[in-house]
Amino acid sequence: MTSLLLYSNCLMEHDIINGEKAPENSSHYMASVQNKKGQHVCGGFLITEDFVVSAAHCDEYNPTDVVLGNHNLKNDNHQKIKIKNKNIRENYQNIGQGNDIMLLEVIQLNERVQTIQLPPAEIHLEENQVCQVAGWGKTKTRGKSVDELRVVDVSVINQRVCEEQWPGLPANVICAGGYKTTKGFCQGDSGGPLLCDGLAVGVVSFNYKENCSYPNKPNIYTDISKYRQWIDGIVKSRKYEE
Structure with a gap:
């Protein structure tokens, strides 16, 4: 059975870690x-x-x-x-x-x-496919929110690997970033899009605890498709x- 304590320790809001300012006209x-x-x-x-x-x-x-x-x-x-x-x-x-x-x-x-265009009813993301996530807010653990939109590249994580890192992982999710990397989202980005090939394929949902330095836990997105x-x-x- 999934430990609810595990998820209760997850962040409820997120922002961009080790990204850069998004271009003004994008x-x-x-x-x-x-x-x-x-x-x-x-x-x-x-x-x-x-x-x-x-x-x-x-x-x-x-x-x-x-x-x-x-x-x-x-x-x-x-x-x-x-x-x-x-x-x-x-x-x-x-x-x-x-x-x-x-x-x-x-x-x-x-x-x-x-x-932004949504994906069709069925999509197939490749392992290690590079996507982007964007948002406003903290850029480090317990840091301050930022006012300018930031964006960062994240790689899609194999679902089996993700399930091993998140026992009891809910259905209909995409895993990308935050695993064996220093890039992903943190406090303040919830609800933002995961963009792959110009489509909004995921919605920022949760990561692990209040640690934006990234332990070995993938970032989790709701699969829009x-x-x-x-x-x-x-x-x-x-x-x-x-």
């Missing part, structure tokens, strides 16, 4: 998910003009708005948009049991911003209602 699909005080609590990414994907456990921070179109959260030239509805995967219970995905419906955008039917159903139903 990643305009990235969203800062914020609370009513205007504090960044999680990441997310825009998939249509009115839907942002994030992690289900980010709902614990009571998000009220998303900020789009700005790499530097200190700048004012961004869109702050109210969250209209939060759609959490119905069988999500806690971060350690998987299904860590949430779809945020936002009030329709007033100007054009970039969206396993939730395409659920996402498409919500998006289409909202459009039908309009």
